[in-house]
Amino acid sequence: MRDILHIVRFKFRTFLTLSTEWQKHNIVQQAASVFVFGGFILGAYLGARVATDYLLDTAKLGLFLLHRFISMALFVFFLSVNVGNIIVSYATLYRSPETAYYLTTPISHTSLFLVKFFDNFFYSSAAFFLIALSVLIGYGSHFHLPWDFYARTLMLMLFPFMLLSGCIAVMLLLVLMRYAHRIGIRKIIMFLVVLYLGVLFGYFHVTNPMSLVSSVVQHFPHVDQYFGYLDPAIAQFLPNHWIAESLYWTMRGDESHALSYTWLLLGTTGITFTSMVFIGKRLFYKSWLSSLDLLMAREVQSSRLHILDLTNPSRLNPQTSVLVKKEIWQFLREPSQWIHLGILAILIVTFLVSVAGIDFKQSLPSFQTISYLVLLIFSIFLIASIALRFVFPCISVEGANFWSILSAPVSRGRVFWIKFFLVFLPILLLSELLVIFSHRSLGKYSAVIEAAGVMMLCSSFALVSLNLGAGSFFANFRERNPIRIASSQSATLTFLLCIVYVVVLVGVFYLPLNGYFGYMLRGASFRMETFWSAVITIAAMSLIVGAVSLVLGYRALRRDY
């Protein structure tokens, strides 16, 4: 225990030192972080409040169905925390030089494992925790609940719930890494992808939300009564169901019933945590050694991708060719990069398929404008999130290896532009796919479709350039983990700039768009020049934002290394 406290004390001291360096750029970055996270928290609170009000007061959904929806949302949340913990734990337990260093010191492996586990857990779950808290406050404010409800739910339900998810993730990781060198990393990753998709699909297949809703609404207006017999048997064993049940019975005023689920959750978390410590004690060091074997065993099968093989000649300029191939291999061989990309790709495909099936047509111009802007903002934010995660870190991930390029006879412009085009082209393709899929129901508004095509092109350029430029300007060559780079304070500041860009874009486009829909739906007088002027203004603004970012980023790349 003493060694754990010793490490934690020094970690905390380092954190405090770094976060209280009152330099100008630190203050700006911290202010931006507070602003962005504050915005997210406020948005989550308002969203939860509005959704609860709507579902209970307007849609008259009833307490039972509301809490079943909460249960489903919590299941997805549980899986998200789980995946987040697996990814971050892999990096910090097996790839971190800090872990390797501590293993050379007389600290017990169990203590080290626990320190790293909580380090991972708080790092990968802190944002989830804040968002969950604000959603809880939004939900609770509908029922005018006292403050102790939030404190109790937070500490006795949300925290154990997330801890349980983190413990399961780490146990799974420990077992897989112990045998990874025998199974092979590719098979393990495929197994995890299939496992998570299977669990997600299986859960929604068994709970069947559509059937549940239709069964409950048959009893309308008596939908507040308890329909527990409709729950599948498996639900009784799931922690998300326990929280939903506890909340449901709390709202019904049956505290003792609610408390039984709380105890169930606490007990399960306690047992799982103890099991994790036990497994960690048995397997952490062995699995760490196995991860070294895995590292040694990695041979490259380059013959499969002849065109990307560095040893093969190319028609491109040799410098361009090797830089492009290096970028691609560096990405494809880094699990934290392509696993995240894979998860995002699944979510994007799901979004594209879903959005293609939604009818966005409205009868009132103001509703049409708002529904269209929501769609547009969501699409741009999707691009901004991808850019933040994959474009922002792409200069920093060069890390200590960058000497080999910077000391070679390669122009830094070539390096910069190769990085730009390698990320811009796929993102541009995605943004145009978003336009095609999301506008299927809006076919009669041809001007809007054309404008969306232009705006998404310009936004992609602006957002990619902004993230690449800022990533170069704030480059941190000491941090090797791209996830940490993308969640740093400078990344948050960049995301804030993206938000400002989106706000200005919406501000410029709102009135002309509303006028256009008024003309199309109500025949109100409207000059199309106004509409196109707004589009041209947005295009010009995007080009300026993009160009300035690229110039700053390129200049930053010419600084001392």
Next chain:
Amino acid sequence: MIELIHLTKTFGSFTAVHDLTLTINPGEFFGFLGPNGAGKTTTIKMMTGLFTPASGQVRINGIDIQAEPERAKRNIGYIPDQPFLYEKLTGREFLYFSAGLYNVHHADIAERIRKLTEAFEIGAWIDRRTESYSQGMRQRIAITAALLHDPTVLIVDEPMVGLDPRSAYLVKQVLKERSKAGVSIFMSTHSLPVVEELCDRVGIIKEGILVFEDTAGSFEIFRDKYNGSFETLFLELTR
């Protein structure tokens, strides 16, 4: 040929290198010594284009590295003190990557890699990812990469760090051969025996200022003065 002309580098109010002037002729092996933090790596980083000097010039074969960085760097082979390599590439891929950056004719790369990897006894490691390499193996790959394009100027920062005696011997042999073949070599090191064995000329830097620079002949005179010990001379000058 390497020319450092009134080279100065500052970081804020701190002067890391002050008014450094040196010339290393073709075929000359120059040893650059100094205590930790004296400005050796800063000087090397300016010579390789990784740092911009506050004032002064670095000329490689007469080409100003600030004015024409790409042309100047074509002549340089650089071996850093910490041989960080792209971990996700194999040794062979890294060498092809490096050769591509220097525009080495593709048909020649395989043969050059074969010769150099044989010389440095890299063996089967060449097809493993560099993330599994020891420090010594990384150093061997970094040295191979620096020699692939047959540079006329070699800039070497602490080449013996992490090398076992056999690897160190191999590196010294290769450096001697290159020097004899007319390559200008600028080597920073802490190893006084290595300097004595390899270098034609030495320079000692302390707190950014060159406190000693002379030929091996003059160096012998100094050595006699300090009881025959170069170590004593070094300690005296850097005290």
